[in-house]
Amino acid sequence: MKYFLLKEITEYLSHNAQNIKFIKRIDNNIIIIEFNNKNTLYFDLSKSNSSIFKCKKNISSKKDFNAPFDIALQKRFNNSNIENVELYNDDKIINIRVNSSSSYKKQTTILQLEFTGKHTNIIILDENRVILEALRHIDEFSSSRVVKVGIKLDEVPKQTFIPKMEEVDNIEEYLYEIYEEKEKQNLENVKKQKISQIDKKAKKLKKTIDSLPKKEELEIESNALYEKANFILSNIHNIKPYQKTLKTFNYEGLELEIDLEEKPSASKYSNELFKKAKRAKQKALNISLEKDNLDEKLEFLLRLINNIKNASSIEECEFLSPKKEKNQIKTKKAQTYESFYFEGYKIMLGTSERENIYLLENSKASDFWFHLKDRPSCHVIVQNTKKTIPDSVINQAGVLCAKFSVESGGAYEVDFTQRRNVKIQSGANVLYNPYSTTVVKI
Structure with a gap:
């Protein structure tokens, strides 16, 4: 997230946030904070695409998060008073310092939101900047900057370049726009993913349809097999076991040579041919019905692709083409x-x-x-x-x-x-x- 936006948001919170009514993680990397007067902001600390945004509708939690980080987050910040909000160390780090008065002592806690590339994180600190909990724990084998409970947090190495500053006319409207753009991009990604999956099915189905034998070809095959079987049957007394070919005359009186495939029994071979002829005839009768059914399935998939293209929300996409459960049993x-x-x-x-x-x-x-x-x-x-x-x-x-x-x-x-x-x-x-x-x- 850009420095000038974080600076604008920090100033906005300094003037409009006196306490934290409610705080909770609603997704793997997203927390929701409701400040006073029902002023709700969402903080997305995804490494690849961190952001802060506002939304006109409530975004529901995808699951219940009960990790030590989540317990500490709610215990330390729910119904807490904000002492100050600052852009820490003049870097892309927001510090929200709060205090909560219990029946026996006052607690000071710092919520450190780091929008700093590979160091992107949410860290809960005490007043001496000792780590109480963190969204991401990092050991000494992964980075020179260790994030572990109980140790004092090292500073993020500061960048040397001078950040580009821009003006935002209305930061609140801008925060709504960030969410709308984020949802628009998410919707496009979901559409691409689902259309790609359905398109693969459609192409596979089209290939199956194109490979179906033609009714006329099956009828010709069936008639040829029946004719061959009848010729063998009518000359059964002249055929010896394992004979290679049979020379006879067709119905027009022309000489005909039939391959017997060196079968041990001519009668069994003729029965095999009759069965094959019958199957080919049956297949010829059913092939049109099979093709119609496959064509209808293909039409449905193409309509489904078109409806997903025209979908206006992720919820509509998920309704039309829901994700398969991991443990879903194949019927x-x-x-x-x-x-x-x-x-x-x-x-x-x-x-x-x-x-x-x-x-x-x-x-x-x-x-x-x-x-x-x-x-x-x-x-x-x-x-x-x-x-x-x-x-x-x-x-x-x-x-x-x-x-x-x-x-x-x-x-x-x-x-x-x-x-x-x-x-x-x-x-x-x-x-x-x-x-x-x-x-x-x-």
């Missing part, structure tokens, strides 16, 4: 629909007629069903055991239904009702009544 059977999770509800999306039929046939009467009004769309089911679901879940299911059914953005009407009110006519065609309609924007 043996492929899932016949796409599933999403929102506020504890499971939302299921059909991306093809086959999947839509499956959802209709396997959902419960109390589940909620969603479909675009008066136009073709995917079917969406929200698993539910009560009479109603929250408005936020209704909106999310409606948005999901629209995003994977239409090509362009805009406002769309989505009908929804409980599954008990949906009557299947044929395939995925249904009639439903009563129902409600919500308008979603995508």
Whole structure:
């Protein structure tokens, strides 16, 4: 973080912070400090990208941190009075000196926030600058500057260059802008990562589709195998064990030579050919269906990539493509629909007629069903055991239904009702009544 910004922030805190109401670590390298009058700042001490920022919404803690550093941080600084805030040693180090009065003695503690490249750290010191705790403990084998509990902290080697100074019109607004820029960059990084992962799946699927045999080729192969098997069968009495070839005449009276592959038994070989011919014929019948299913999966992945590109928040990206849990057990059977999770509800999306039929046939009467009004769309089911679901879940299911059914953005009407009110006519065609309609924007 730049020196002139730290200087501006230090002056801002000197005038606007008299006490610390609350302090806590909310991420591996981020602490939140609520000063008086609910003035909340976030201090990110990541080595690669340290910063200080403000946010208009509360950022929730990713997990509970209970290390000795966290215990000391809250014990020493919660509900403490600030004596002074300074830019320590005229370097990129903020010192917040506080005192807290207990029933028996007054304690003075220093919170040292170091934005100094490789030395970036949060260190808790007593009034004699002896280390009480630190975010990062550093031993003598890692650095010449040791950070260990119980020893006096050495000074950070000061840089010799003169820092460039700039003016900030409104430091508070600037702190909000830092967060917005940080979130914008984080969002772009998340999008790139998720799109890259989905794109790999899409390319692999496209390769599989392109490698599928053609229906016509399979039919030709099947007919050729049947013909060969029949010729062998009709000449079975003339074929000796391990014979290499069979010379005979085809149906047009032309001489024909058939390779017998030196098989020990001509009858067994003809049976093998009949089986292969039957499999090829069956595959020819199913290949169109298989290709249609794979094409629908590919279309879903391409729509998913497009929706992530247009996502406006990290939360939306995580909803559309959640991270896999480390200990997540792989299901043996492929899932016949796409599933999403929102506020504890499971939302299921059909991306093809086959999947839509499956959802209709396997959902419960109390589940909620969603479909675009008066136009073709995917079917969406929200698993539910009560009479109603929250408005936020209704909106999310409606948005999901629209995003994977239409090509362009805009406002769309989505009908929804409980599954008990949906009557299947044929395939995925249904009639439903009563129902409600919500308008979603995508």
